[in-house]
Amino acid sequence: MPDLRGRLGAGSVLKDYTWFRVGGPAEVLFSPADEADLAYFMKALPADVPVTTIGLGSNLLVRDGGIDGVVIRLGRGFNQIEVEEGSRLRVGTAVPDTKVARAAADAGIAGLAFYRGIPGGIGGALRMNGGAHGTETCDVLVEARAVDRSGNVHVLSVEDMGYTYRHCGAPEDYIFTEALFQGRPGDPAEILAEMDEIAAYREEVQPIKSRTGGSTFKNPQDNKSWQLIDAAGCRGLAVGDAKVSELHCNFLINEGNASAADLETLGETVRERVKETSGVQLEWEIKRLGKPA
């Protein structure tokens, strides 16, 4: 690949890129320079090499044996934020959600303050239909750009994204590169006050300073996962250094030296106990990637 401009490395330890601080190595880690570089790389990469995309790692459990093939992590070339006419914001997918909330507030764009509470990046928000405080990504997205496994660039409308709760129906191989958001005119001071409220609330009810992956399980229809977990007696349950948070029992925490296997075993134990006590089968919201050690 003579014209490649991004950074390519072997054996990078992925625990450095995940909130849980667990995960084995990436066989190859690639950080493309920009969308054209990513498309060039995907075109040239042999079709049988597996590709996995990661964002800021706030919703990931990377297993201890690491990830085979190429792991793509978008960086500097995907950090742009542009304010457009009509209360719109066009952003690269490596931009943290909190920065999007802040840029929208500064530009007097209301409707994006909910991103203040989500610690991931916009690529992850597009893939997870990230949402909080009554708003989801699907409510504010106009369109997204993506590069597929063959290096073709696509522009997807919000309808093309096939969104449901914490799920995106766009093809699994699509790597999102840019998003266009629609807000509405607002007063910067009011938006900033709303963001402060969101931040204060988070600090009170979630273990946001811990090594965690956020909500572990999706909320089942008409139920709250944390209530089912609590009713199953799992608050504070531990496997090694992996523990169910005392503060918010749909959060798992790495208290120090937990392995990915400890966290996954704990999660599966919680699922079994919830099934036994309430009959509900919880579904993982956290994405588990890679192979066991």
Ligand SMILES: Cc1cc2nc3c(=O)[nH]c(=O)nc-3n(C[C@H](O)[C@H](O)[C@H](O)COP(=O)(O)OP(=O)(O)OC[C@H]3O[C@@H](n4cnc5c(N)ncnc54)[C@H](O)[C@@H]3O)c2cc1C
């Ligand atoms: C303390 C805490 C609180 C949280 N609160 C919330 C909340 O309120 N609401 C909420 O929705 N989530 C919440 N989360 C979960 C998480 O922050 C979101 O799911 C977030 O959108 C994930 O973004 P990320 O960049 O960290 O993605 P990652 O965790 O790195 O990846 C998540 C998924 O997105 C995919 N992905 C990432 N980037 C791209 C890309 N560019 N193109 C294609 N696919 C990509 C990955 O392959 C993976 O499947 C919380 C997490 C923590 C740790």
